[in-house]
Amino acid sequence: MNFTEGLEKAINDKDLPVVTFYKFFVLGYHLFHKKALNGEPLKRLPHGWDQTRAKNALRRLEARKVLVMDSDFRSGVWRVTQSTRAGSAEEVACIADPFAYVSHLSAMQRYGLTDRSPQALHLTTPKDPCGMHSERSVFVKTCPISTRLKRPFSTSPASRIRSVAARWWCMYQATLGHLHL
Structure with missing residues (x-):
């Protein structure tokens, strides 16, 4: 699985109703340094993990409809579309x-x-x-x-x-x- 698919799977495994940019960045940072998810190696890793690459990964996940910007917040919060719970x-x-x-x-x-x-x-x-x-x-x-x-x-x-x-x-x-x- 490639890095973006790994991020998608990691977000869905957490089953949070929303994710913040900070939480997304930390999740990507851990995946980048582990270079594997659940024992499966990740392909197409970025050369580094910084804010620019995190924003690009967010855009890719938005394009795949995995994350949708939450309209209740100004910025930095995305709804996880495949979450099994909406959250209070x-x-x-x-x-x-x-x-x-x-x-x-x-x-x-x-x-x-x-x-x-x-x-x-x-x-x-x-x-x-x-x-x-x-x-x-x-x-x-x-x-x-x-x-x-x-x-x-x-x-x-x-x-x-x-x-x-x-x-x-x-x-x-x-x-x-x-x-x-």
Whole structure:
């Protein structure tokens, strides 16, 4: 199988409703360096793996109708056409932005704290990685929601994980000289 077919198979094996450019790039990077998928060697490998080659591979998969640009997002998110599941609104939003989390009335409805049904899915995301722990640095995004949220919401300490990740990101950027603290 050639490299593009390998990418297609790897995406379909993950069975995600959407894929971001970052996730696609990482998947292609791992395939490029393994040079095989499930023990089967890949043919027609690119000479290297960078953003340009990733964008070209995305275009080829779009032409084959494997991936379709998701109209709910501005850019960088594609629907996987052969996925066996559509994904709920909050799952897709959290795949598109891994730092987002369901909040406000949407979270209350998910926890069963209210019987009110939100008109929109409320997500909270950080403005920037370094101000993440401050209450003033968050804003609310809303997107249309077509069905009522029914599954129970996870009770993991996600806010602490995001806070630690933001602090790590700030320290990392400061060591590279991109951020002056």
